[in-house]
Amino acid sequence: MTKRNAVLWLVVVAVLVAGVVLFRNKVQFDWAMFMHQLRFVSLGHVIAGTLLIYLAYVVRAARWSVFLAPTKKVSAGSLIGSQYIGFAAVALFGRLADLTRPYLVARRVGLSLSSQIAVYTIERMFDLGAAAIIFSSALAFTPKDLPHHEIFVKAGMVSLAVTLAIAVFAGVVRVAGGAVAGFARKVIRPLSAGAAESIASKIIGFRDGLNVISSKKDFGIVVLLSLIMWGMIGAAYQQSLHSFTNTPELATLSFSRTMLLMAASIGGSLLQLPIIGWFTQIAVTAAAMHAFYGAPIEAATACAAVLLIVTWLCVIPPGLIFARVEQVSLKKVATESEAAGKESEVPVGEPGRG
DSSP: OOHHHHHHHHHHHHHHHHHHHHHTTTSOOOHHHHHHHHHTOOHHHHHHHHHHHHHHHHHHHHHHHHHHTTTOOOOGGGGHHHHHHHHHHHHHHOGGGTTHHHHHHHHHHTOOHHHHHHHHHHHHHHHHHHHHHHHHHHHHTOOTTSTTHHHHHHHHHHHHHHHHHHHHHHHHHHHHHHHHHHHHHHHHTTTOHHHHHHHHHHHHHHHHHHTTOOSHHHHHHHHHHHHHHHHHHHHHHHHHHHTOTTOHHHHTOOHHHHHHHHHHHHHHHSSOOTTHHHHHHHHHHHHHHHHHHOOOHHHHHHHHHHHHHHHTGGGHHHHHHHHHHTTOOHHHHHHHHHHHHHHHTOOOOOSSOO
């Protein structure tokens, strides 16, 4: 663990301890009701949600193989293990292990790490775009008789606007990435020379990532796979909510209303610390469920825990199995990929699950 990571850990722990001390007498929480909610969870819905997440990893592997196609023909099946191992490393060691997947893929297919970091960069942009399209489309067309309809519509419109802005930026970078990087370097240099060079290099990396899509056909396939994958993730969220059959506020939620929770959950997962991040994620998601849907705090907390397992922690068992089969040490590749990411000045953290 680096000194910077240790300081971050201490800060987060201090904040959590302070929160518990300050609010322990202000928040009424019935632990008996919490356990009661967990006892009556529908396992059928939980299994369905977990299977959807597992399939999403397979779709992610298929999409990565399309990204590799212009350089090297690689079957999607050969990349599935890298996806599971990589996300298992993130679940166990936090977002600092995000580059485990490109590191493993580069080693498996015999390509440079820099080329796979470029793929990783564009993959994150497609994730963001696909999630935003599904999110905004679902929220923009929610029935008018739903509570807080205006908030849902505004959130959808804002998300769609951000998606369009990203698409325009991506188009400009694809056509004139060097010029955009040079402009960013010139504008930011007076404030910080280091930041200017870092941002410029990231823009160039994004352009290189865009260049891995060699044809309109490949672009269409990638868009379709991205939408399918995020549709599966959204459905997994809904299945997790519907597993609480004794809580009407959760058991009857539509797909469109589920999207608002997914957005809040993704936001809460961007700073994913080892182990501690699991509990902060539960707290953020439970608070969102309580605020958005009026679910009792005990049911919301129990559902948030189930949601964390279904959409995030379920990858750990198959990830460990794939690591054993491929003779990979999770801790070792996570550490090596973190070091490689620092050398390449690539930011970690990507949206969503699966």
